[in-house]
Amino acid sequence: MADNIRDRKDAEEARYKLNEELRFKIRARRNKLFGVWAAAQIGLEPTEAADYALDVVRRALDLRDDEALAAHVAAELTARGKTVDAAALRAAFRDAEAEATRQILAAHPRALDSDHRKVGD
Numbered sequence: 001m002a003d004n005i006r007d008r009k010d011a012e013e014a015r016y017k018l019n020e021e022l023r024f025k026i027r028a029r030r031n032k033l034f035g036v037w038a039a040a041q042i043g044l045e046p047t048e049a050a051d052y053a054l055d056v057v058r059r060a061l062d063l064r065d066d067e068a069l070a071a072h073v074a075a076e077l078t079a080r081g082k083t084v085d086a087a088a089l090r091a092a093f094r095d096a097e098a099e100a101t102r103q104i105l106a107a108h109p110r111a112l113d114s115d116h117r118k119v120g121d
Helices: 002-042 046-062 066-079 086-107
Strands: none
Touching (some): 002 086, 066 086
């Protein structure tokens, strides 16, 4: 019985770790895609757009939540003379999240590390 409890605990820990890693990867990819979208709104060249998107990813690590990131990008767009309404900004953020989720789940269909075990099958 103790082995069953330990196995279940280990499986739950592995599932939690996997979910957290996926969540982190999806958020980072979403922020990059959102940064690419913002760079296109500004009209940056491809090299500058890639740098800008990376800056958005880095900035997101320092901000408290997604709303703060969206507000930061909106402020940058406004500072550069671009007007984007709140609905378009939210739509771009949602689209970036959906695409990031699709990309990450397609790229990582299995456990991400050797200490993960397949659970639930």
